[in-house]
Amino acid sequence: MRRAGRLATMGAVLLALAAPAGAERVKDLASVAGVRANQLVGYGLVVGLDGTGDQTSQAPFTVQSLRSMLAQFGITIPPGVSLQTKNVAAVAVHAELPPFAKPGQTIDVTVSSIGNAKSLRGGTLLMTPLRGADGRIYAIAQGNLVVSGFGVAGADGSSIKVNVPSAGRIPNGATVERPAPDPFNGGASLTLNLHEPDFTTAYRVAKAIDRVFGRGTARPLDATSVEVSAPADPGQRVAFLSLVENVEVEPGEAPARVIVNSRTGTVVIGSHVRVMPAAVSHGSLTVTITERPEVSQPAPLSGGQTTVVPRTEIQAEQAGGRMFLFRSGVTLDEIVRAVNQVGAAPGDLVAILEALRAAGALRAELIVI
DSSP states (O other), rough: OOHHHHHHHHHHHHHHOOOOOOOOOOOOOOOHHHHHHHEEEEEEEEESSSOOOOOTTTTTTHHHHHHHHHHHTTTOTTTTTTOTTTEEEEEEEEEETTTTOOOOOOEEEEEEEOOOSSSOOEEEEEEEEEOOTTTTTEEEEEEOOBBOOEEEEOOSSOEESSSSSEEEEEEEEEEEEEEEOOOOOOSSEEEEESSSSHHHHHHHHHHHHHHHHHHHHHHEOOOSEEEEESSSHHHHHHHHHHHOOOOOOOEEEEEEEEOOOTTTTOEEETTTOEEOOEEEEEOEEEEEEEEEEEOOOOOOOOOOOOEOOOEEEEEEEEEOOEEEEEETBBOOOHHHHHHHTTOOOOOHHHHHHHHHHHTTTTTTTEEOO
């Protein structure tokens, strides 16, 4: 009987998860608060370069770092000795620590020169601790760099570069030493943050979760956040969130918006754009100036000289005026059809939309990028 009851409950949950066409999963609309990547950064040395490292006179910190590293291995450089660092470069190392990363796992790192090294190709990063914003060490990076760019210079000063040779990557180049703080298993509830703030979507997400798991399970906090009550046990919490993120919700429709790319002339109009009653006349004036100099010959035996007489022709053409009449509540389809019927270009459509906005007849947000 218990097994039959569990099967009936699971069947009810599966039926509740079934959503109408056009719905999206919660996992595509929102993310769990606190479950995010953390930035790591460190300072290190890349060695083994083929004469493309930092110049001693312009990067004194590289020499200082090299002296400090050698001192840790018991090697003392006399004060009067000048180190040549053509095969060494000081670099900044940064990476992202994924959520729930555990000690022993590896992550990719990016290495960038901070001195005047010409190229990091062929270099090896020495052991570099990576610290978080709190100053604690979370990973250790080391390994051979993969540099996609290269540069070649001639004796006469000519040079050529492909991509950026002063930066590279080390796949799986850092080993995690300490996990990031985990807020997932703390508290009696979880918070879902919408990727796109919207009051309608937040309300519908809360109602959809309540419909599956019972009334009072979720409640919207604002246009972005929805608080969801979750089990305290970590295993049950993971299983619960697995079901929550697969609940399908029909998100709220986007606001009326028109986006214009001024560089390419691309215009994107949302489906809810409406126009109030208005008439727009759109035309263009073309002025053409043509210079046609003529040669003036003097009469025979007159003693005159041949001269060039300037003659200018000016033509003005007024293109046929285009009158657009928009009635109340005109939709996107009607706007596009009216513009296409007169053969207007995207630039003409932009001019029409700007005129409608200036007249207060465009019921949408106009964004020019």
